[in-house]
Amino acid sequence: PALTERWVEDICARGHTGPPESEALVIRFAELIVGLLPLMLGPRRDQIQPLWDRTAELFGAMAARRGLAAGEAIEEVHALRELVLRDLYQNPPAGGTVRLSLREVLRLNRALDRAVTHVSVGHTDALFFEFFESEGASTVLRGPDALAEARAQLDQIDAEVLEVVGAAKPTPDTAEVP
Numbered sequence: 001p002a003l004t005e006r007w008v009e010d011i012c013a014r015g016h017t018g019p020p021e022s023e024a025l026v027i028r029f030a031e032l033i034v035g036l037l038p039l040m041l042g043p044r045r046d047q048i049q050p051l052w053d054r055t056a057e058l059f060g061a062m063a064a065r066r067g068l069a070a071g072e073a074i075e076e077v078h079a080l081r082e083l084v085l086r087d088l089y090q091n092p093p094a095g096g097t098v099r100l101s102l103r104e105v106l107r108l109n110r111a112l113d114r115a116v117t118h119v120s121v122g123h124t125d126a127l128f129f130e131f132f133e134s135e136g137a138s139t140v141l142r143g144p145d146a147l148a149e150a151r152a153q154l155d156q157i158d159a160e161v162l163e164v165v166g167a168a169k170p171t172p173d174t175a176e177v178p
Contacts, residue, residue: 003087004034010079018066025150026066029059032154033080033115039165040111041104047164049114051157056115058153060122064130065146070123074116081112 008030017023032055039048056077063073088108092100 003083004030006083007034007080010083011076014072014076016063016066016068016072016076018068021147022062022066025062025147025154028151028154029055029062032157033059036161037084037108037111039161041107044164045107045111048161051160051164052111053114053118055154055157056118057122057125058150058157059115060119060124061126062122062146062150063119064123064126068123070120073119073123077112077116077119080115081109084108084112 004027008027011017011026011030012023017026036048036052036055039045040052042048060070060073063076064070068076085108088100088105092098
């Protein structure tokens, strides 16, 4: 929860939350992304990866709706990377008694790189379909109310995560670690 809070504070400090009604959605994205991150390192990463990608793509699409440039949305993910790495080295797992393996750090970095890529894809798709939308086109956010559509898609992703982990919605406190 502290990592999520710091990431949201960083986003808010940059002035990136968009209209007031989208701030709650930014918080929800932050909770989900931070909760999924440990699962991207664990034994279920192959099942979680498509959900991770969809979440990041939706985050990018909503960043476009919040009026952000693609680079600003990518900076938000890089801010999360910095917070995660700083936290891992300032407060190592198990109080420093468990060595942080290079493999885990590389997997963490790879997961965040995937998020950057999919945030960019979601942002680009949102702008493309906004300007060149045609009947029957597949867009990340299809409904007239983007916030409601994003919430519905996040609900669906949450349900799919629950199916994969077979437990309560992952949080940084309860998510499994390799």
